[in-house]
Amino acid sequence: MRSMQGRPTTDELLRLQDVRKVYGRSRNSVAALAGVSLGFQRHTFTAVMGPSGSGKSTFLHCAALLDRPTSGQVFLEGEDLTAMKERALTKLRRNRIGFVFQSFNLLPALNVVDNVTLPLRLAGKRPNRRLVDEVIERTGLTSRRKHRPGELSGGQQQRVAIARALVTRPVLLFGDEPTGALDTETALEILGLLREAVNSGEQTAVIVTHDPVAASHADRVVFLVDGQVSAELQRPTVQQVARQMTQLGAWARKQQAVGAERMV
Numbered sequence: 001m002r003s004m005q006g007r008p009t010t011d012e013l014l015r016l017q018d019v020r021k022v023y024g025r026s027r028n029s030v031a032a033l034a035g036v037s038l039g040f041q042r043h044t045f046t047a048v049m050g051p052s053g054s055g056k057s058t059f060l061h062c063a064a065l066l067d068r069p070t071s072g073q074v075f076l077e078g079e080d081l082t083a084m085k086e087r088a089l090t091k092l093r094r095n096r097i098g099f100v101f102q103s104f105n106l107l108p109a110l111n112v113v114d115n116v117t118l119p120l121r122l123a124g125k126r127p128n129r130r131l132v133d134e135v136i137e138r139t140g141l142t143s144r145r146k147h148r149p150g151e152l153s154g155g156q157q158q159r160v161a162i163a164r165a166l167v168t169r170p171v172l173l174f175g176d177e178p179t180g181a182l183d184t185e186t187a188l189e190i191l192g193l194l195r196e197a198v199n200s201g202e203q204t205a206v207i208v209t210h211d212p213v214a215a216s217h218a219d220r221v222v223f224l225v226d227g228q229v230s231a232e233l234q235r236p237t238v239q240q241v242a243r244q245m246t247q248l249g250a251w252a253r254k255q256q257a258v259g260a261e262r263m264v
């Protein structure tokens with residue numbers, strides 16, 4: 001839903017408007033995002049999928065303004081992030097956005113509590129003991145508080161990464177292949193935690209994934225092809241997601257073949 005001025009309405013937490021990201025110059029340039037307009041309602045869980053090279057990582061980086069779009073706008077709670085200066089953006093990211101990566105990105109020398117509270121300390125805030133305990137309990141890490149990442153399983157390390165992402169109570173949680181390095185059962189636990197975060201009424205989650213099972217846990221799946229939104233599914237089943245990906249794979253291969261024909 002959009003207001004008359006083209007600005008996002010209040011139930012839309014995040015909006016990308018005509019976002020383009022072009023890498024390189026002139027003949028060698030690549031439009032990794034070729035005009036993406038997408039809205040994300042509060043308290044929803046969205047998965048972004050697409051063939052390799054379709055622009056998923058670029059989408060995530062632009063949506064979080066880790067990378068500036070070449071053109072277009074990104075609104076978070078109605079605020080145009082593309083108009084913000086770097087310092088203000090860093091502050092906003094620390095306070096309102098949480099990130100979870102495939103590779104966990106924990107500091108090996110710090111124990112669980114210190115890893116989890118790191119974003120607060122980086123922001124110059126004193127960790128609120130009750131909130132930290134609550135997040136650690138919610139992610140099932142109470143008995144592992146003093147362990148270092150090297151003493152934890154992959155699933156436990158990802159729990160720490162989720163606890164660290166939640167400790168600032170962000171409105172938005174981004175995941176870049178958050179279950180990519182985990183076995184099926186552990187991946188399900190992590191997806192359950194992301195779902196809980198959304199159901200708690202605090203977070204809105206957007207993840208990039210290659211896995212139809214992970215995507216089927218989302219409320220909506222957005223498919224990218226060649227930097228554009230090519231399809232969407234609401235409340236998808238694993239089968240629907242897999243079918244769509246197969247079709248897109250076939251489509252992407254066909255496009256490549258057409259491109260190769262044009263070059264000879």
Ligand SMILES: Nc1ncnc2c1ncn2[C@@H]1O[C@H](COP(=O)(O)OP(=O)(O)OP(=O)(O)O)[C@@H](O)[C@H]1O
Binds near residue numbers: 023031054056058
């Ligand atoms: N820094 C960069 N410089 C030049 N081209 C880039 C850069 N980053 C991405 N690209 C190109 O932009 C397009 C989209 O890349 P992106 O990494 O966003 O895709 P992806 O869907 O995340 O791929 P994958 O699933 O393989 O990780 C690709 O053609 C890629 O080669």
